[in-house]
Amino acid sequence: MRPARALIDLGALRHNYRLARRLGGGRALAVVKADAYGHGAAACARALEGEADGFAVAAIEEALELREAGITAPVLLLEGFFEAAELELIDRHRLWTVVQAPWQLEAIERFRPSAPLRAWVKLDSGMHRLGLSPDGFADAWKRLRAMPHVDGLVAMTHFARADELECGRTAEQAAVFERVVAALGERPVVSLANSAAILGWPALAEPPLPPAGEGRGEGRGEGPQPHEGRTWARPGLMLYGATPFPAPHAQADQLRPVMTIESRLIAIRDLPAGEPVGYGARFVTPMPMRIGVVAMGYADGYPQFAPDGAPVSIDGRPGRLAGRVSMDMLTVDLSGHPEATVGTPVQLWGDHLPATELARHCGTSAYELLCGVKRVARSWRDS
Numbered sequence: 001m002r003p004a005r006a007l008i009d010l011g012a013l014r015h016n017y018r019l020a021r022r023l024g025g026g027r028a029l030a031v032v033k034a035d036a037y038g039h040g041a042a043a044c045a046r047a048l049e050g051e052a053d054g055f056a057v058a059a060i061e062e063a064l065e066l067r068e069a070g071i072t073a074p075v076l077l078l079e080g081f082f083e084a085a086e087l088e089l090i091d092r093h094r095l096w097t098v099v100q101a102p103w104q105l106e107a108i109e110r111f112r113p114s115a116p117l118r119a120w121v122k123l124d125s126g127m128h129r130l131g132l133s134p135d136g137f138a139d140a141w142k143r144l145r146a147m148p149h150v151d152g153l154v155a156m157t158h159f160a161r162a163d164e165l166e167c168g169r170t171a172e173q174a175a176v177f178e179r180v181v182a183a184l185g186e187r188p189v190v191s192l193a194n195s196a197a198i199l200g201w202p203a204l205a206e207p208p209l210p211p212a213g214e215g216r217g218e219g220r221g222e223g224p225q226p227h228e229g230r231t232w233a234r235p236g237l238m239l240y241g242a243t244p245f246p247a248p249h250a251q252a253d254q255l256r257p258v259m260t261i262e263s264r265l266i267a268i269r270d271l272p273a274g275e276p277v278g279y280g281a282r283f284v285t286p287m288p289m290r291i292g293v294v295a296m297g298y299a300d301g302y303p304q305f306a307p308d309g310a311p312v313s314i315d316g317r318p319g320r321l322a323g324r325v326s327m328d329m330l331t332v333d334l335s336g337h338p339e340a341t342v343g344t345p346v347q348l349w350g351d352h353l354p355a356t357e358l359a360r361h362c363g364t365s366a367y368e369l370l371c372g373v374k375r376v377a378r379s380w381r382d383s
C-alpha cells in the first residue's frame, strides 16, 4: 500500500481545545468547518463531545454531517442559512444560526419553528465581509429580541487582522463592537475571538462593559469579573495545533500539532554533479548527491510549488526538498542522511515540522495546507 498517511492525534486536539477555552475566558465553540480543517469533522467532534460547549461550521451540510455522526451538542452555522428553506432543517436538527444580513432576519420573522430558534447576530465591525452594519445592528437586535420564537441571542463579530499583533485594527474593530453593543441597553452574551484573537489579544476575553447606568460600577474594581457564559470564543486553527503567528509566541507555543503528514522513501538515486531532478529540471545537483523519492505529491495536498530547500523531516532529522513536486511524488536531498534507505519515514509536516513553518516557505498558510489534504489515508488515534 502507498505509505502516504495523515495521522490525527485526538488527545492533542483536546489539549488545544482546553487551552482555547481557558484563554477565551468563557465558553468556546470548536470550529470544525471544512471537515475540521482536513482532520475529519465527525471524528474530531466525537473526540471533543462532552467537553466542547458546541461546534461551528460553515453551512448546513456540514452541520447535518455532525448530527448524522450522533453529535447532539449545539452546532452554529457561521454564515447562517443560504436560503430560507433551510430554516426547516435548522429547526428540526436544533441548529443555531448566525444572522448576518437583513434578508435572513426577515426570513426568521416569517418562520414558525417548533421550538425557539437560537440566533447569533453578526456585526460588521470593519472586516466588510459578512455582518450587519453598525447603523442597522441595534434595530435588527431589537426586532429579534421581540420575536417570541427566537431565543439565546448572541452578539458577534469577526476580526480581519488579529494575527498581526502590532496592528491597531483589532482594537478599532473591538471598539466599534463595544460601542454598538453598549447602545443595545442590555449586556448581551458576546462572541468575538477566533484563534489569533484568543491567543494574541487576551483583553478581548473580557466582555464589553455594561451600558452606562446599568450595573456599571458595581463589581468593577473588585477583581476579575465572572465571564462564564457571557463570552463565546470561536477557535479554529489553534484547535489543530497550528499557530497563526509567524514568530514564537508564549501562548501559541503551548499548542500541540494534531495532524502529522508522513510517507516513506520509495527510491534513491546517486547522481553526479550537474544532473537535473524532476519536472522542468528546476533542481540541478550542485555536486554528487543522493536524491530520495518520497511518495507524496500535490494530489495529496502538498504544495506543488514548494521551493527547493523547503523543510522536510527525514527519519526525525531536518532535510530539504530538491526539485519540483510531482502529482504523486516529491524529491529530497539525502546528502546529510547517509543512513536513509528505501522505506525511511519522511514527515512533511506535523510534530517534527510545524505546518506554519512549511507554509511560510511555500507562500501559503497553515490553514490552506491543513484544509488541502486529500487522498492520503487518514487515521485517528487517542493519546
Ligand SMILES: *Cc1c(COP(=O)(O)O)cnc(C)c1O
Binding pocket: 031, 033, 078, 158, 193, 194, 195, 196, 234, 235, 236, 237, 238
Ligand atoms: C473560520 C471562523 C473562525 C475560526 O477562525 P480561526 O482563525 O481558524 O480560529 C471563527 N469565526 C468565524 C466567523 C469563522 O468563519
